[in-house]
Amino acid sequence: QMQLQESGPGLVKPSGTLSLTCTVSSASITTPIWWSWVRQPPGKGLEWVGQVFQGGITNYNPSLKGRGTISMDTSKNHFSLSLTSVTAADTAVYYCARGGDKASFDYWGQGMLVIVSS
Amino acid sequence: DIQMTQSPATLSASIGDRVTITCRASQSIVDWLAWYQQRPGRAPKLLISKASVPQGGVPSRFSGRGSGTEFTLTISSLQPDDFATYYCQQYSGSSPISFGQGTKVEI
Numbered sequence: 433q434m435q436l437q438e439s440g441p442g443l444v445k446p447s448g449t450l451s452l453t454c455t456v457s458s459a460s461i462t463t464p465i466w467w468s469w470v471r472q473p474p475g476k477g478l479e480w481v482g483q484v485f486q487g488g489i490t491n492y493n494p495s496l497k498g499r500g501t502i503s504m505d506t507s508k509n510h511f512s513l514s515l516t517s518v519t520a521a522d523t524a525v526y527y528c529a530r531g532g533d534k535a536s537f538d539y540w541g542q543g544m545l546v547i548v549s550s
Numbered sequence: 551d552i553q554m555t556q557s558p559a560t561l562s563a564s565i566g567d568r569v570t571i572t573c574r575a576s577q578s579i580v581d582w583l584a585w586y587q588q589r590p591g592r593a594p595k596l597l598i599s600k601a602s603v604p605q606g607g608v609p610s611r612f613s614g615r616g617s618g619t620e621f622t623l624t625i626s627s628l629q630p631d632d633f634a635t636y637y638c639q640q641y642s643g644s645s646p647i648s649f650g651q652g653t654k655v656e657i
Contacts, residue, residue, distance in 0.1 A: 468647070470594075478586075478594065478637055480647040493646050494551065527593055533643035536584040536599035543593050 434459040436528050436541035444522075444548050450515040454528030454541055461509055462486055466532020469502060469513045471524035472543075479524075483532035484511050491533070518548045552576050552640050556650035563655060567628045571653045573621045573638035582642035585614055585623045588652075589634045597636075598623065625655075633657060 440452035454467070461467060469481040482492035484502040492500045501514045515522060525545050531537035553576040563569050573583065581601035586594035596605045598614035601621055611626040625632055638650040 477652045478588075478639075478649040480639075480649065483647070491646070531641070532647065533641060534582060536596055536641060537586070537594070537639070538596050538599075538605065540593040540595075 434530070434539050436530070436539055438526060438528055438541045438544035440544065440546070442544065442546055444518055444546060445550055446519055446548055447517055450513070450518050450522060450546055450548070452513045452526055452528075452544060452546070453510050454512070455508070455510040457509075459530075461504055461511060462506055465530060466535055467504070467511050468529050468532050468537065470527045470529055470537070472527070473521075473524045481513065481526075485532070520548050522546070523548045552579060552642070552645040552648055554638055554640055554648050554650040556638055556653050558653060559651065560654045560656065562657070563628050564657065565628055565630065569625050569628055569655060571623045571636055573616075573623070573650050575619045575621075575640055578618045579640045579642040579644075581617050582640055583614075583616070583621050584639045584641065586637045586639065587632075587634050588637065594637065628655070
């Protein structure tokens with residue numbers, strides 16, 4: 433059974449960079465399918481952050497205004513999210529998931545709360 | 551960008567009720583629509599993909615319909631495990647992926 437697990441700092445200072453990694457087990461991220469990040473501010477709905485495909489093709493939510501970067505490390509079978517210039521509005525539970533364009537999100541990580549605060 | 555609008559925002563129901571949640575897309579997404587169930591403190595769980603295809607292991611009381619811009623999720627007989635928040639999502643590839651704002655099903 434495929435599993436996804438988010439990891440990274442749970443506290444980031446304002447104007448800093450949020451960095452998270454999603455480690456995939458029992459499946460290879462080189463499979464030709466999208467891998468995505470989704471976030472959920474406390475008490476609010478789901479927001480798609482961005483996606484990465486085999487070969488490093490990426491797409492992002494325009495609401496990030498160019499602050500996001502998603503990359504893959506096939507040697508470690510993980511993909512990562514970097515979000516720069518964070519503010520309190522970036523405080524959320526961040527989920528990684530398998531899925532993206534024309535592929536529903538069938539596997540999800542358990543989620544990781546990231547708080548932006550000084 | 552494609553906007554997804556769910557209704558109602560909150561739905562009060564009882565065990566055994568038949569409930570329907572509606573999701574409208576701001577432009578045609580054909581059938582590139584998924585439904586997710588989210589319980590408090592948990593990751594979303596995929597229920598339905600391609601508007602009407604149930605994910606393996608999903609109880610048969612959950613069904614999805616629709617195409618183009620209007621879609622529905624129906625729970626034929628509400629069970630205690632079904633009290634949760636439900637989200638629709640478009641993943642058509644013609645626009646950034648987007649979710650509806652969610653429908654909370656409560657007692």
